[in-house]
Amino acid sequence: MSRLAEFRALEQQLAAQLAELESLKNDDGLKREIEFEQKLRNLLGEYGFSLRNIVAILDPQSSSRRAPVVAETKGTRRARTVKVYKNPHSGEIVETKGGNHKLLKEWKAEYGADTVESWLAR
Incomplete structure (x- = not known):
C-alpha cells in the first residue's frame, strides 16, 4: 500500500x-x-x-x-542454588544454577529430561 x-x-x-x-x-x-x-x-x-x-x-x-493482591516488595530475589549433574555414561559433571546450560540441554535431548534429572547429585 x-x-x-x-x-x-x-x-x-x-x-x-x-x-x-x-x-x-x-x-x-x-x-x-x-x-x-x-x-x-x-x-x-x-x-x-x-x-x-x-x-x-x-x-x-x-x-x-480472584487471586489475592500481593504487595510488591522492593528487594532482591533469593539466589538460585547450584545444581550438580553427573552423567553416569561419560562421567562428565555439570554445575548450573538454571536449566539453560548447553551440555545439560544436549543430555536432555539425548537421554530425556526425566533421566537427566535423576542424575542430580546436589
Whole structure:
C-alpha cells in the first residue's frame, strides 16, 4: 500500500471515529453514566472508601474468587542454588544454577529430561 493510500485510509478512520465521538457526546445515557460516576467518586472520597471496599461490602465472596493482591516488595530475589549433574555414561559433571546450560540441554535431548534429572547429585 502506498503512503498516500495509507494516509487517506487513516484519515477516513479518524473522521469516522470523530463522528462516533460526537454522537456519544450527545447521548443522554452516557451523560447520566458520567454524572453517576462523578457523584459516586465524590461520595467515596467523602467517606474515605475505595471501589474495592464497596465491592467487598456488596459481595464478600468476590475476594475469594480472584487471586489475592500481593504487595510488591522492593528487594532482591533469593539466589538460585547450584545444581550438580553427573552423567553416569561419560562421567562428565555439570554445575548450573538454571536449566539453560548447553551440555545439560544436549543430555536432555539425548537421554530425556526425566533421566537427566535423576542424575542430580546436589
